[in-house]
Amino acid sequence: MSGGSKRLKNLQICRPFVYGNMAVPLKEDRSPEIPTDHTHSWTVFLKGVNGDDLSSFVKRVVFKLHETYANSTRSIEEPPFEVTETGWGEFEISIRVYFVPEASEKNVVMYHHLKLHPYGPEAEQQKTNGATVTSMQYDEFVFNEPTESLFEILTKKPGAVLPAQKSMLVPFSVESENEELDRLSDAHAKVQANIRRLTERIHVLEQENSALQSL
Amino acid sequence: MSSADIRDMLDLPSQAPSSTRPPPAKRAKTDGKKLDGIHRELHNLLGENTHAVAVMQNKFKEKPNWMQKPSPWVWTPFKNRARKDDLELYHWVRGTPTDDEYPFAKFNKDVEVPTYTQEEYDKALADTAWTPRETAYLFDLCREYDLRWLVIQDRYEYEPEENEPPSIRTLEDLKERYYFCCRKLMELRRDASGVDWTPRDLEQYNAMNFNKDKEVMRKQYLERLLSRSPAEIAEEERLILEYRRLQESSKKLVQDRKELLRLLESPQTANSFAQHQTPQGLSQLAGNILASDKNKRRKGMPDTAAQVAGTPGSRGPDGTPTAGAHPQAIGQAQQPQAAGGQNGVHGTKQTQPQTGRGPAPATPAVSKAELAQSATAKKVAKRVPPGEENLYGISYHDKLVQGVYLRSTKISTLKPTVQAKVASILAELGIAPKLAMPTAKVSDRCEALQQAINLLIETKKQADKLEHEVKVLSSSNAGQQSDAK
Numbered sequence: 001m002s003g004g005s006k007r008l009k010n011l012q013i014c015r016p017f018v019y020g021n022m023a024v025p026l027k028e029d030r031s032p033e034i035p036t037d038h039t040h041s042w043t044v045f046l047k048g049v050n051g052d053d054l055s056s057f058v059k060r061v062v063f064k065l066h067e068t069y070a071n072s073t074r075s076i077e078e079p080p081f082e083v084t085e086t087g088w089g090e091f092e093i094s095i096r097v098y099f100v101p102e103a104s105e106k107n108v109v110m111y112h113h114l115k116l117h118p119y120g121p122e123a124e125q126q127k128t129n130g131a132t133v134t135s136m137q138y139d140e141f142v143f144n145e146p147t148e149s150l151f152e153i154l155t156k157k158p159g160a161v162l163p164a165q166k167s168m169l170v171p172f173s174v175e176s177e178n179e180e181l182d183r184l185s186d187a188h189a190k191v192q193a194n195i196r197r198l199t200e201r202i203h204v205l206e207q208e209n210s211a212l213q214s215l
Numbered sequence: 216m217s218s219a220d221i222r223d224m225l226d227l228p229s230q231a232p233s234s235t236r237p238p239p240a241k242r243a244k245t246d247g248k249k250l251d252g253i254h255r256e257l258h259n260l261l262g263e264n265t266h267a268v269a270v271m272q273n274k275f276k277e278k279p280n281w282m283q284k285p286s287p288w289v290w291t292p293f294k295n296r297a298r299k300d301d302l303e304l305y306h307w308v309r310g311t312p313t314d315d316e317y318p319f320a321k322f323n324k325d326v327e328v329p330t331y332t333q334e335e336y337d338k339a340l341a342d343t344a345w346t347p348r349e350t351a352y353l354f355d356l357c358r359e360y361d362l363r364w365l366v367i368q369d370r371y372e373y374e375p376e377e378n379e380p381p382s383i384r385t386l387e388d389l390k391e392r393y394y395f396c397c398r399k400l401m402e403l404r405r406d407a408s409g410v411d412w413t414p415r416d417l418e419q420y421n422a423m424n425f426n427k428d429k430e431v432m433r434k435q436y437l438e439r440l441l442s443r444s445p446a447e448i449a450e451e452e453r454l455i456l457e458y459r460r461l462q463e464s465s466k467k468l469v470q471d472r473k474e475l476l477r478l479l480e481s482p483q484t485a486n487s488f489a490q491h492q493t494p495q496g497l498s499q500l501a502g503n504i505l506a507s508d509k510n511k512r513r514k515g516m517p518d519t520a521a522q523v524a525g526t527p528g529s530r531g532p533d534g535t536p537t538a539g540a541h542p543q544a545i546g547q548a549q550q551p552q553a554a555g556g557q558n559g560v561h562g563t564k565q566t567q568p569q570t571g572r573g574p575a576p577a578t579p580a581v582s583k584a585e586l587a588q589s590a591t592a593k594k595v596a597k598r599v600p601p602g603e604e605n606l607y608g609i610s611y612h613d614k615l616v617q618g619v620y621l622r623s624t625k626i627s628t629l630k631p632t633v634q635a636k637v638a639s640i641l642a643e644l645g646i647a648p649k650l651a652m653p654t655a656k657v658s659d660r661c662e663a664l665q666q667a668i669n670l671l672i673e674t675k676k677q678a679d680k681l682e683h684e685v686k687v688l689s690s691s692n693a694g695q696q697s698d699a700k
Binding site: 007009010011012013014015016099103105106108110124137138139140141142143144145154155158162172176177180181183184185186187188190191192194195198199201202205206208209212213215 | 217219607608609610611612613615616617618619620621622623625640641644645646650651652653654655656657660661663664667668670671674675677678681682684685688689692
């Protein structure tokens with residue numbers, strides 16, 4: 001590795017990823033070890049978009065569950081970075097991501113509210129179906145002025161590529177990004193229109209004002 | 216009719232299912248604590264299940280025996296063994312008088328004043344100031360009065376013989392003579408018998424180590440202490456307090472001094488600076504500083520020089536790092552030119568240190584491309600084919616704070632009141648406050664949108680203000696006009 005710890009100035013690399021959870025209601029025939037008041041089996045995860053491997057720059061992910069779980073601090077050192085458990089309640093899970101030592105970066109933390117019950121307009125229907133409930137969030141790691149070693153790691157393969165099409169399995173894609181961009185642009189346009197209208201009104205008012213004052 | 220249906224009818228937002236669920240119950244505090252010792256007693260007294268009645272001890276006297284005949288008291292004579300004469304006295308004794316020893320006789324203790332023979336005196340106790348006769352008189356008095364010095368001194372009425380000078384003995388003189396003799400006698404007797412002292416004897420010997428001068432001074436001190444006036448006493452107390460205060464603050468002073476010394480000593484020079492003290496050394500040092508400065512400038516020069524040149528064509532030769540001196544010269548040559556604000560800006564920028572080599576905001580495109588030519592970019596270019604930077608998520612920025620963060624955390628910061636208004640407008644426009652996909656483009660656009668909304672709010676404020684003014688003026692004018700009519 002050439003010159004590991006020098007930092008590349010003015011350089012910013014970002015790597016997208018997805019975190020969240022899936023939950024599925026437990027059926028009648030389940031293993032007797034699970035306490036009877038648990039209603040769902042859920043998995044909280046952190047993974048790359050497109051199924052990319054994050055372990056090249058992520059050393060370990062620590063999921064802190066509710067205190068009532070045994071060993072509530074789950075440290076996952078290898079991919080897949082996920083924790084599967086059973087339970088009955090929704091709570092906030094803190095996800096702390098530690099980077100590889102070559103990065104010389106401190107850890108980042110994010111919070112995810114565990115979703116077990118269906119929500120949204122089709123909630124009732126989904127409840128009766130016994131469908132899997134997912135709650136995922138897209139985010140990006142942004143590395144400002146990465147070290148040379150980290151840069152090498154991150155540029156081995158293109159990591160910031162989003163899948164082009166949206167689909168059931170791929171909730172975050174270029175398509176959805178463009179949708180969001182369009183939404184934002186529309187809003188921006190509306191705001192600009194309003195601003196123009198108001199500035200015109202201001203002109204009119206100023207003229208009136210000066211006219212009245214000269215009286 | 217489920218709650219979801221009702222909410223649908225009333226157009227209320229759907230309730231998050233989690234709020235109906237209570238958080239996992241905490242274990243209730245168990246009441247089966249064990250209490251120990253004092254806590255148990257206290258709990259018994261104050262807490263639940265107190266004792267209804269406290270325990271009381273029977274402190275009654277025994278029932279007196281009326282049947283028994285009382286014993287008589289007898290007027291009996293007795294002799295006190297402690298007396299030297301045979302005096303017989305009488306006292307009441309209960310019941311039949313026994314012939315026991317008088318119970319108080321045992322308290323007649325004597326002090327052990329040693330007696331010495333004439334030989335012993337001649338050997339050890341001879342003294343110029345004291346005749347043997349006076350010494351003997353002293354010892355008799357001591358024996359008589361049980362070594363009570365005040366009494367002895369009071370009753371000391373030695374009548375010297377004709378050829379002796381009159382004896383005026385202070386209390387200290389008497390004590391000194393007595394203790395001196397006793398010690399000498401002890402030594403003499405030990406040497407004579409060869410039996411060494413027991414520890415108790417040694418103690419006694421050491422206790423009799425009478426130092427007359429010290430005693431005299433001690434008594435003088437005590438005298439003075441007792442005869443202080445209240446003013447003097449107050450003064451002394453004050454001085455003592457001050458002294459104590461000084462002691463404490465001196466500790467602090469010493470600590471502060473140590474800290475300071477440590478600070479002063481701390482920057483340890485790695486190499487001695489003696490080599491720099493000679494004229495040659497100084498010039499060498501100056502040369503070193505200049506060279507390192509040049510190195511720093513050389514890295515920054517291609518940017519500012521190319522900006523000054525302003526055309527892409529001239530970037531070729533300037534892109535090489537060896538052209539360090541030239542761009543500096545070009546830059547300096549351009550500096551006197553007042554041509555256009557751009558140059559002036561860049562001229563001033565040149566004097567700034569390395570980190571400030573940001574271009575003027577008016578030409579962002581040029582500067583970003585410029586950064587692309589920098590040393591960092593060259594390293595990147597080795598790894599990543601030039602057009603595919605997007606695929607790796609690489610971008611160049613002006614001033615970067617080192618470190619890693621999540622993009623979703625970087626949302627613009629405005630004052631909370633303003634932020635609230637912005638948020639409400641965003642809601643009207645149908646944009647959720649949390650971005651669904653915070654990529655670089657999306658977050659940039661969102662930021663721009665928020666700025667635009669901010670601007671909108673301010674414009675609206677201004678418009679409202681003007682409207683209000685117009686209204687006020689027009690109403691006042693109307694009032695004037697109606698008055699004029």
